[in-house]
Amino acid sequence: MDCLFCKIASGTIPVKPLYEDETVFAFADIHPQAPVHVLVIPKVHVQSMAQAGDEAMLGHLMASAARVAREQGLENGYRLVLNTGDDGGQTVNHLHVHVLGGRHMTWPPG
Numbered sequence: 001m002d003c004l005f006c007k008i009a010s011g012t013i014p015v016k017p018l019y020e021d022e023t024v025f026a027f028a029d030i031h032p033q034a035p036v037h038v039l040v041i042p043k044v045h046v047q048s049m050a051q052a053g054d055e056a057m058l059g060h061l062m063a064s065a066a067r068v069a070r071e072q073g074l075e076n077g078y079r080l081v082l083n084t085g086d087d088g089g090q091t092v093n094h095l096h097v098h099v100l101g102g103r104h105m106t107w108p109p110g
Contacts, residue, residue, distance in 0.1 A: 005094035009043040019071065023057060024064045026099075034079075035102030036072045040065045046095040049084040065097045074101035 007013040009025045018038055019026035029037040042061055046052050062080070069078045078101030083090040 003045055003094050004092055005039075005041045005096060006045050009041060019064060019068050021064070023060050026064065026068045029098065033098075034100040034105070036074060036078070036100065038068050038072065038099040040068055040097045040099060042095055047093050048088075048090055048095055049082055052095055061095070061097060065099050068099050069101060072099070072101065074099075077101065077105070079105045 004013070008015050008027065015027040017025060017027055019040070022043075024040055024042055026038050026040040029039050031037075040061060042057055044057070046054075046057075052058055065080050069080075072078075078099055081098040081100065082096070083098075
């Protein structure tokens with residue numbers, strides 16, 4: 001498979017893990033949009049939320065994103081973002097949660 005995030009999750013492309021367990025892997029985004037910008041990905045390949053059907057994995061993914069936010073010291077708040085498909089802004093076709101924080105998050109984003 002030619003999936004960037006699958007290669008990261010398997011260790012083929014080495015990155016520093018910020019959190020890892022048997023189901024998910026978290027690492028810093030290489031193009032951060034906030035002082036803290038972490039990606040949390042499932043280790044199993046799921047293209048996007050549109051193809052996600054494993055509710056236990058999805059729940060664990062979200063709980064892991066909250067854990068990462070706590071571990072990153074985002075007690076004042078943070079934003080979780082899931083982009084789905086081309087129109088949703090998804091640039092890597094592997095389900096992932098962006099954990100953004102470290103500054104006041106405005107709406108609309110930007």
